Amino acid sequence: LSVMAGYFASYMFPFIVPGYLQIFMFPFITPQLYAPIAFLEQWANGTLVSGGIDLHLLDDDIPAGTYGIEAGIPVPTNIALSKCRDLWNDSITHTFVNDDGIMTWLGAAAGNTTLHTLLNTTFSLTVAQFTILYGWLNNFINNLSPVLVDAEIISALATETFYEQWANGTIYGEVFLPDGFLGEFNSSYAGPPYFEVGLPTASNLTLTECLTLWDETGLDTFIDRDSFTDHWLPAIEEDPTNLSYLEGAFSISTSQLDAIIGTLYALINLTVPSTGRVADLLEYELDMSLTE
Incomplete structure (x- = not known):
């Protein structure tokens, strides 16, 4: 908007x-x-x-x-301006621009008469106006959304939601994946050890900090092989020099670094790597064991 x-x-x-x-x-x-x-x-x-x-x-x-x-x-549609404002007001429960309201609209568009009555009570539109809006929503979701998903304007939002989920276990401030992102791939991956540094407790890392930590061109990130070997792995093993180095390199707090280190440790499982979540993901994605 x-x-x-x-x-x-x-x-x-x-x-x-x-x-x-x-x-x-x-x-x-x-x-x-x-x-x-x-x-x-x-x-x-x-x-x-x-x-x-x-x-x-x-x-x-x-x-x-x-x-x-x-x-x-x-x-x-000939919908009055005042009603248009209501329809686009996300503080009104049953509008199509908030999470709960859109489900009400989609259900009504699919033929649920109870939900249609609820919307009619809320917005007092004509049958013809509702018919137009239902058709518009269906077209938007089925035809327009796939095009927008490929555009940078939506990709940027997807990036933000990914980092928010990773950092805090939320998407736009709401908990949608309480068992973690990996549980969406395989139910056996639900729960700890989490992929997210922000589960079960939010890390409060900012978007800028997340972008820096995940920057594939960055020399100190945990997704750079050399940096992981030289700095992150020693930090996981509680080396004070590298812990201090990483805290300064990314300008994050000790508690935030501890949360990241703890997440990496749990995912890798240094004690028995073949049973860690990384090993699970390799087998899931490549059908190969960690040894292979």
Whole structure:
């Protein structure tokens, strides 16, 4: 939504909107104030760009000719602006922009009359308006989302969620994988030893710190073979010099480094490596034992 608002503020507002609303008569209305209104008008009715907005204009990584952000194209929804605001308000439980609400909408779109009644009670839309919104959601998920997933705009979000799960065991502040990420691959990998440094206790590592720790070009990261041998392995074996070195190299606290070291130790299982989680993953991914 913020990307869309930026597009409206920088392009739609100064070049197209004046002719539509004679905005020059109201110089006190700024692009920042109008952009959210313009977005909702475009989303609901295709008011400003009747053929729809090509999302390639917003991000070069999205293929040209990618449409579908608007619900009101080709048929306007005629949903009032106040109701559009409600539909996009993530503080309202049953909107399609929060985790619980989207499931309600998808269930209603699939034919659940109880959920449809709940949405109707909340938003008081017409049957025709609900029909349009259900179709829009289905198209967005089935056709538009796969395209966006391949774009950098979504890849960046995926990167952030990966590091948040690794660092704190949460995604956008919520616990979705309490048994750890690896349990999604194989139920026998659920629970400790965790892949995440932030399970069962959040490490509070920042995104910047995570990016540095996982930087494959970094000389001191634990994913660099030489660095792992020279610094991380001795640190796992409690060598004070290397513990101090790594703490300074990444500007992290002693407790955060201890959490990372503890996670690496548990994953590798230095005592009996063939029974460690790394050995499990090698067998799962390559069908080979650690010895092989």
